[in-house]
Amino acid sequence: MTIDAAVAELHTLLGKRLSRSKSDLDIHGRSESYFPLTPPDAVAYPESAEEVEALVRICAQHGCPVVGWGAGSSLEGHALATQGGVVVDFTRMDKVLQVNAEDMDVVIQPGVTREALNEELRATGLFFPVDPGANASLGGMAMTRASGTTAVRYGTMRDNVRALEVVLADGRRIRTGSRAKKTSAGYDLTGLMVGSEGTLGLVTELTLKLHGQPEAVSAAVCAFPDMEAAVNTVIMTIQMGIPMARIEFVDPNMAKGFNVYSGAGLPEAPHLFVEFHGSEDGMPGDVARFRELAEDMGASGFEWAEKSEDRSALWKMRHSAHYASLALRPGARALVTDICVPISRLAEAVEETRADIAAAPFPGTILGHVGDGNFHASLMFDEEDATEVAAVMDFSRRIVERALRLGGTSTGEHGIGIGKLDYMAAEHGDGWNVMGEIKRALDPQNIMNPGKVVRMN
Amino acid sequence: MTIDAAVAELHTLLGKRLSRSKSDLDIHGRSESYFPLTPPDAVAYPESAEEVEALVRICAQHGCPVVGWGAGSSLEGHALATQGGVVVDFTRMDKVLQVNAEDMDVVIQPGVTREALNEELRATGLFFPVDPGANASLGGMAMTRASGTTAVRYGTMRDNVRALEVVLADGRRIRTGSRAKKTSAGYDLTGLMVGSEGTLGLVTELTLKLHGQPEAVSAAVCAFPDMEAAVNTVIMTIQMGIPMARIEFVDPNMAKGFNVYSGAGLPEAPHLFVEFHGSEDGMPGDVARFRELAEDMGASGFEWAEKSEDRSALWKMRHSAHYASLALRPGARALVTDICVPISRLAEAVEETRADIAAAPFPGTILGHVGDGNFHASLMFDEEDATEVAAVMDFSRRIVERALRLGGTSTGEHGIGIGKLDYMAAEHGDGWNVMGEIKRALDPQNIMNPGKVVRMN
Ligand SMILES: Cc1cc2nc3c(=O)[nH]c(=O)nc-3n(C[C@H](O)[C@H](O)[C@H](O)COP(=O)(O)OP(=O)(O)OC[C@H]3O[C@@H](n4cnc5c(N)ncnc54)[C@H](O)[C@@H]3O)c2cc1C
Ligand SMILES: Cc1cc2nc3c(=O)[nH]c(=O)nc-3n(C[C@H](O)[C@H](O)[C@H](O)COP(=O)(O)OP(=O)(O)OC[C@H]3O[C@@H](n4cnc5c(N)ncnc54)[C@H](O)[C@@H]3O)c2cc1C
Numbered sequence: 001m002t003i004d005a006a007v008a009e010l011h012t013l014l015g016k017r018l019s020r021s022k023s024d025l026d027i028h029g030r031s032e033s034y035f036p037l038t039p040p041d042a043v044a045y046p047e048s049a050e051e052v053e054a055l056v057r058i059c060a061q062h063g064c065p066v067v068g069w070g071a072g073s074s075l076e077g078h079a080l081a082t083q084g085g086v087v088v089d090f091t092r093m094d095k096v097l098q099v100n101a102e103d104m105d106v107v108i109q110p111g112v113t114r115e116a117l118n119e120e121l122r123a124t125g126l127f128f129p130v131d132p133g134a135n136a137s138l139g140g141m142a143m144t145r146a147s148g149t150t151a152v153r154y155g156t157m158r159d160n161v162r163a164l165e166v167v168l169a170d171g172r173r174i175r176t177g178s179r180a181k182k183t184s185a186g187y188d189l190t191g192l193m194v195g196s197e198g199t200l201g202l203v204t205e206l207t208l209k210l211h212g213q214p215e216a217v218s219a220a221v222c223a224f225p226d227m228e229a230a231v232n233t234v235i236m237t238i239q240m241g242i243p244m245a246r247i248e249f250v251d252p253n254m255a256k257g258f259n260v261y262s263g264a265g266l267p268e269a270p271h272l273f274v275e276f277h278g279s280e281d282g283m284p285g286d287v288a289r290f291r292e293l294a295e296d297m298g299a300s301g302f303e304w305a306e307k308s309e310d311r312s313a314l315w316k317m318r319h320s321a322h323y324a325s326l327a328l329r330p331g332a333r334a335l336v337t338d339i340c341v342p343i344s345r346l347a348e349a350v351e352e353t354r355a356d357i358a359a360a361p362f363p364g365t366i367l368g369h370v371g372d373g374n375f376h377a378s379l380m381f382d383e384e385d386a387t388e389v390a391a392v393m394d395f396s397r398r399i400v401e402r403a404l405r406l407g408g409t410s411t412g413e414h415g416i417g418i419g420k421l422d423y424m425a426a427e428h429g430d431g432w433n434v435m436g437e438i439k440r441a442l443d444p445q446n447i448m449n450p451g452k453v454v455r456m457n
Numbered sequence: 458m459t460i461d462a463a464v465a466e467l468h469t470l471l472g473k474r475l476s477r478s479k480s481d482l483d484i485h486g487r488s489e490s491y492f493p494l495t496p497p498d499a500v501a502y503p504e505s506a507e508e509v510e511a512l513v514r515i516c517a518q519h520g521c522p523v524v525g526w527g528a529g530s531s532l533e534g535h536a537l538a539t540q541g542g543v544v545v546d547f548t549r550m551d552k553v554l555q556v557n558a559e560d561m562d563v564v565i566q567p568g569v570t571r572e573a574l575n576e577e578l579r580a581t582g583l584f585f586p587v588d589p590g591a592n593a594s595l596g597g598m599a600m601t602r603a604s605g606t607t608a609v610r611y612g613t614m615r616d617n618v619r620a621l622e623v624v625l626a627d628g629r630r631i632r633t634g635s636r637a638k639k640t641s642a643g644y645d646l647t648g649l650m651v652g653s654e655g656t657l658g659l660v661t662e663l664t665l666k667l668h669g670q671p672e673a674v675s676a677a678v679c680a681f682p683d684m685e686a687a688v689n690t691v692i693m694t695i696q697m698g699i700p701m702a703r704i705e706f707v708d709p710n711m712a713k714g715f716n717v718y719s720g721a722g723l724p725e726a727p728h729l730f731v732e733f734h735g736s737e738d739g740m741p742g743d744v745a746r747f748r749e750l751a752e753d754m755g756a757s758g759f760e761w762a763e764k765s766e767d768r769s770a771l772w773k774m775r776h777s778a779h780y781a782s783l784a785l786r787p788g789a790r791a792l793v794t795d796i797c798v799p800i801s802r803l804a805e806a807v808e809e810t811r812a813d814i815a816a817a818p819f820p821g822t823i824l825g826h827v828g829d830g831n832f833h834a835s836l837m838f839d840e841e842d843a844t845e846v847a848a849v850m851d852f853s854r855r856i857v858e859r860a861l862r863l864g865g866t867s868t869g870e871h872g873i874g875i876g877k878l879d880y881m882a883a884e885h886g887d888g889w890n891v892m893g894e895i896k897r898a899l900d901p902q903n904i905m906n907p908g909k910v911v912r913m914n
Pocket of ligand 2: 594598
């Protein structure tokens with residue numbers, strides 16, 4: 001077998017850092033969400049770009065699939081070796097290589113996690129803002145084009161990766177981009193790699209943009225009479241240019257989940273959780289303008305978190321949403337969807353989704369990075385009950401169709417993996433074929449995370 | 458001849474809108490900067506995406522080169538039909554198709570110019586910020602990944618194009634992206650197209666991000682004792698997160714040029730021209746903090762432009778830089794370079810460039826979008842004097858080498874065209890080959906703006 005031959009050579013290359021232990025294979029065969037256990041043939045733990053290069057050359061020679069692995073927190077089965085082969089786990093490549101404070105950038109290895117990076121940056125007055133909740137690796141985040149609560153202000157991984165080092169399918173190691181803030185020198189290979197889910201190469205180094213820690217921060221929770229009022233508040237806040245750093249929508253079911261899970265004591269109504277970043281002078285005015293706007297729309301129960309501990313508690317609650325949703329039906333499995341629509345269509349998209357949840361045989365919550373028009377529905381279904389499984393799959397097809405009908409996308413931030421592959425043709429038309437043509441040009445043997453993002457036949 | 462056959466069929470398709478008049482060919486054979494007249498075989502004036510599609514299919518059938526043309530203001534010979542063929546002039550596709558105020562986006566045809574777009578948006582409270590000075594077309598700006606004075610705040614075309622419609626080399630018309638603010642659904646084809654200089658397809662529609670017109674605007678001019686003081690002021694301003702919308706560096710020679718050309722009365726010293734966008738509450742504090750910072754660095758002669766007319770006069774002066782530079786040597790030709798480096802290396806890059814100008818047999822000015830680490834040098838040389846021509850070419854090679862040595866890029870915003878092709882290998886290494894592989898996959902016949910950005914053999 002070609003995979004076996006590759007694994008044997010990789011063993012020579014990496015010694016103990018090529019693992020075939022059942023527990024290791026199982027850990028790397030699991031994924032968040034609802035996909036079955038899919039263990040790879042082996043797990044490699046490289047420690048340098050040179051090793052990654054050698055590893056890929058071996059796999060290329062034997063036609064052996066190569067699948068990157070950061071923290072394994074992706075939600076659509078992205079990092080599962082569905083065609084066997086080697087999972088390349090980057091946890092040993094976790095060094096921060098350079099912090100360039102004047103240039104507000106940082107050069108890191110792909111295994112550095114978001115939390116570790118910000119810990120390292122704390123004393124510099126700078127931070128890395130992209131925050132998917134999970135303590136994901138930066139390599140994985142780049143590969144899924146992750147975003148999260150702060151994207152409304154600081155952008156997604158698309159906006160915050162300045163340069164990459166990538167090992168391609170044939171073992172060539174290239175650098176894309178540079179530490180310059182902008183360039184017009186040819187095709188944007190950095191942008192092409194970001195969001196490619198490891199199907200075009202393995203990332204061995206990232207240069208990321210940093211941001212100044214805000215001088216003043218303020219956060220609040222408020223309830224709205226209905227969804228539309230909440231969304232209109234968001235639209236107007238953005239149009240007025242109020243420097244909001246986070247603006248999260250929470251539906252009545254999700255509020256209930258927070259109450260059950262962490263005794264939040266929220267009214268079971270639509271909510272916005274917001275955070276402002278600004279200057280000491282500007283902040284009070286911004287906060288007042290937001291409050292006025294929101295109250296005009298019927299917002300009530302404003303609770304402000306001025307102290308850093310209170311804000312941490314608020315965002316801790318927000319980041320516990322997955323478990324708070326599960327608390328609504330202990331023992332159930334959760335399917336987490338992720339669509340994004342133009343913000344003018346958001347109220348419609350959420351209302352239709354709520355009606356769909358109300359009619360479903362299982363409970364569901366809605367939570368959204370609403371400043372981007374991006375929201376998730378979590379459906380708590382019984383994976384042993386075939387009717388529920390069928391119903392949840394139908395639900396998830398309908399929500400994507402809704403997104404596309406309203407001019408949006410099948411995934412705002414989680415990505416395609418295997419879970420959303422079936423919608424690519426509908427979303428992109430011939431553009432999906434173009435993606436396949438690019439893949440074929442750069443990975444003709446289809447060894448880099450095969451079966452994800454594109455179809456090759 | 459295959460080109461002749463294509464032209465004959467195009468004539469049937471477009472009638473009078475396929476021009477072969479000498480004056481038309483000459484207009485479309487000229488370019489800004491120093492390239493010789495290169496008339497194409499014909500100029501097409503399509504009026505719809507369907508026509509563009511039909512046109513490209515005809516050219517594909519006959520292997521006839523197809524070169525897009527917006528306003529022809531690009532500076533590296535981008536739009537010259539160096540291998541003959543048809544120039545596709547988009548001036549008749551100049552409609553604003555949709556203004557979506559709630560979503561802060563606009564859908565336009567590629568021939569809409571920057572000024573026409575902002576005129577159309579004036580009453581909406583929104584604007585499109587990317588400002589390359591010239592009244593370029595948005596199609597052309599997307600294709601060169603243009604930026605300009607406001608990129609420090611609002612980003613470049615990379616950041617402000619949400620979706621595209623593109624006709625590929627084989628006539629397929631695809632849509633990339635959507636009106637959703639973000640997506641993780643597959644490869645970023647929009648990003649791949651932006652900056653591709655028409656070598657991967659013709660853009661027939663753009664969806665652009667808009668921004669709110671700022672509530673308060675303030676601008677100023679101040680002089681510094683030396684370059685380093687000016688750059689350090691910029692670095693600290695950015696790190697403090699002061700919401701600067703423009704921050705332009707002007708060297709002593711450039712200041713002299715403004716004096717000669719428009720009687721500006723500036724001291725012949727390094728200057729910063731700045732503009733702040735913010736809220737009525739926050740602005741005075743921002744302005745005060747900037748002033749304090751700058752004065753600590755030795756800035757003097759602060760002149761504030763609070764009134765809109767005064768600011769217009771300031772930026773009109775800034776945008777006249779090309780002519781103000783030429784005023785230093787009437788009758789000379791100008792070579793305009795464009796490099797970008799990490800901001801920590803900017804003072805070094807500018808100082809070395811100034812020394813190089815001081816030693817040159819011709820005058821030169823330096824002007825920079827300094828918040829991005831991006832600057833231009835304009836060299837006013839005598840095109841009849843072979844020694845000067847050789848010297849200016851050497852100068853322009855040295856400035857690129859300097860940029861690459863300092864970790865930057867050969868072009869921050871003007872692009873590659875034919876003028877910078879020779880530096881691509883040094884800048885990108887194997888990455889340049891990867892660009893060629895992508896080009897070959899999408900345009901195997903090499904008909905889309907052949908000879909630009911990549912090499913095919
Ligand atoms: C509770 C919870 C909340 C979440 N919330 C959000 C959210 O708000 N926003 C959001 O965007 N996501 C969210 N996610 C999803 C997840 O955190 C992101 O998809 C994240 O980017 C995955 O990073 P990872 O390091 O875990 O990558 P992995 O899951 O390990 O891998 C992701 C993909 O990248 C590839 N890969 C990993 N490393 C490399 C490398 N070095 N080179 C090449 N390919 C590589 C893998 O093959 C795979 O295709 C959430 C997940 C959970 C569990
Ligand atoms: C005085 C002056 C100042 C300038 N300052 C700046 C500056 O500050 N920043 C900056 O970025 N640039 C600047 N430029 C350069 C120029 O304005 C930009 O490069 C601009 O983006 C070119 O736009 P255009 O419409 O003139 O495009 P063109 O010159 O017509 O074409 C540019 C490229 O795009 C292609 N193209 C055009 N339209 C299409 C289409 N619809 N589909 C496919 N391909 C197409 C062409 O083939 C060509 O390769 C300046 C130029 C001048 C003359």
